Amino acid sequence: MENIINLFNNAIGWSILHSLWHGAAIYIALSSAFLFFPKINADNKYKLSYIAQVLLLGCFINTFIKYFHISTANTLEPEIIKKEQFFIHLNNLQSDSLSIIQFFPYIVSLYTLGIITQIILCLRSFQFLDRLKKSSSAFLPLEWINVFEKIKSNNNISDKTTLKSSDHITAPITIGFLKPIIIFPTAYINKISVEDAEAILLHEIAHIKRYDYLFNLILVSIETLLFFNPFMWLISRRINLEREHSCDDFVTNRINNPISYSRTLLQIELLRQELAPKLTMALSGNNKNTLLNRIKRINNQIMETKKTHFNHQMLTILVASVTFIFIAWVNPIDGKQQISKKSPNQETIDTRIEKSIAITTSLDTIEDVKTIKKKKIIIKTDTSEVTLTDNKEVQDYLNTAERKKQLEEIEKFRKQTDETFKSSEWKDMISNLDLNSKNIGAYFDSPEWKEKMAKIELKTQESLDEYFNSEEWKNKLNKIEIITQKKLDKKFNSQEWKDKIAQIEINTQKILEEKFNSPEWKDKMAKIEIKTQKILEETFNSPEWKRKIQDLEKLHNSN
Secondary structure, three states: OOHHHHHHHHHHHHHHHHHHHHHHHHHHHHHHHHHHOOOOOOHHHHHHHHHHHHHHHHHHHHHHHHHHHHHHHHHOOOOOOOOHHHHHHHHHHHOOOOHHHHHHHHHHHHHHHHHHHHHHHHHHHHHHHHHHHOOEOOOOOHHHHHHHHHHHHHHOOOOOOOEEEEOOOOOOOEEEOOOOOOEEEEHHHHOOOOOOOOOOEHHHHHHOOOOOHHHHHHHHHHHHHHOOHHHHHHHHHHHHHHHHHHHHHHHOOOOOHHHHHHHHHHHHHHHHHHHHHOOOOOOOOOOHHHHHHHHHHHHOOOOOOHHHHHHHHHHHHHHHHHHHHHHHHHHHHHHHOOOOOOOEEEEEEEEEEHHHEEEEEEEHHHHHHHOOOOOOOOEOOOEEEEEEEEHHHHHHOOOOOHHHHHHHHHHHHHHHHHHHHOHHHHHHHHHHHHHHHHHHHHHHHHHHHHHHHHHHHHHHHHHHHOOOOOOOHHHHHHHHHHHHHHHHHHHHHHHHHHHHHHHHHHHHHHHHHHHHHHHHHHHHHHHHHHHHHHHHEEEOOOOHHHHHHHHHHHHHHHH
């Protein structure tokens, strides 16, 4: 049991360590693709980011399987081992220096604790969503329901999709993928127009058409397993951003005036801030900056210069590259840096590194060869294969000139490797790398950088305020209001609308007449009259009522 735990710790530990440089490499590739191909639409950016996240999870699982297989193979009877796996294992497990493997039990313990914490948070979120679905109400304005049914029909959305409201949320959200539910905050009902509600519903319908709830569950599972990896969170942030951009594009392609949608987003954010903090997959996004970028994107207003955007992208790639190089240096896997090591109870039989072959066998196994004749030790090279069946043959093989020459070459290579790591050039390179890392960290913590970011945010806010307070924006809104008013007037004054209202009145009158003239209604009214008559008779004939009447008469006569 203890051996299995050690194997598991070793596989998980290496998986966590390698996942960091895997994440750095994938994030560099993703950022470079977005940087050099800026015209990729939001939906394709979302798909690329999601593929990158799944690829990172695949690398983590593959690394775990690989190291667990190598560790397990070296605990079994001697057999032919793949040369690449053996040298990676030999490099990682048989180094003369202090090995990071010593810390794996602590790393795996922290990882397990983190996994448990993530699972608890997920379960609490699902419980909240379940309570939200059960407590939500179907009470909504008739106009909203009509608009919702129209949108469902136009976009081929299943009739199982429903629209509800709730007092427990502050922004519209979509829950479920088999029977999706769009939930509006109850506070929005009397504060936004039908046009704004239509734009919001289109945004949520876009989430349903794209199966975002299902893909978000998969994304949450990946985040739970790889919570320790900062590059995973950066990719997740990109996925969430591009998902909202894709839904925004869906809305702007289906409404006449995209500017009005940006105004809707701003209004939703103001309403949200009046109530409480945000919830997941809300229309207004995850934070103020995200909402601001979405509004700028819809209005096609570039508040920052292309040079600034390019510099930010390059800085991201630079930081990820430095991380990638640093982690790759800490965990070298080059087959040329192998170091052989003998333990008190282990004999390693290997050939030259250039031929890349090796087999590890314990001394206990060599002794067992005397009594168990069926056991064989097979030493395989690129050009030949040697089969040893007893202890004498093993000893003869170890004393051959070919074997001694191989050991001399391995020892020579070990000395060369030690000289390289002890050389001044290597130490200078490591020192420069550490210094550059500290300089980058100091720059991001410097008042200069913070002041620059504060100025950018202030300038962006001022530009946005200036635009929304500008005469151009007010004229656009006035034109929109005039056009909308004309359309409404034309609609309500049209013969079609008047005929529809007249038909509604006629139908309503018929329904009321049928209702009030029906035998059921007449019977109900007759029962009410009889019951009322009985109550009045009992009241007027009661001693209490008669006593009150006599008291009133006495009072009247006395006056």
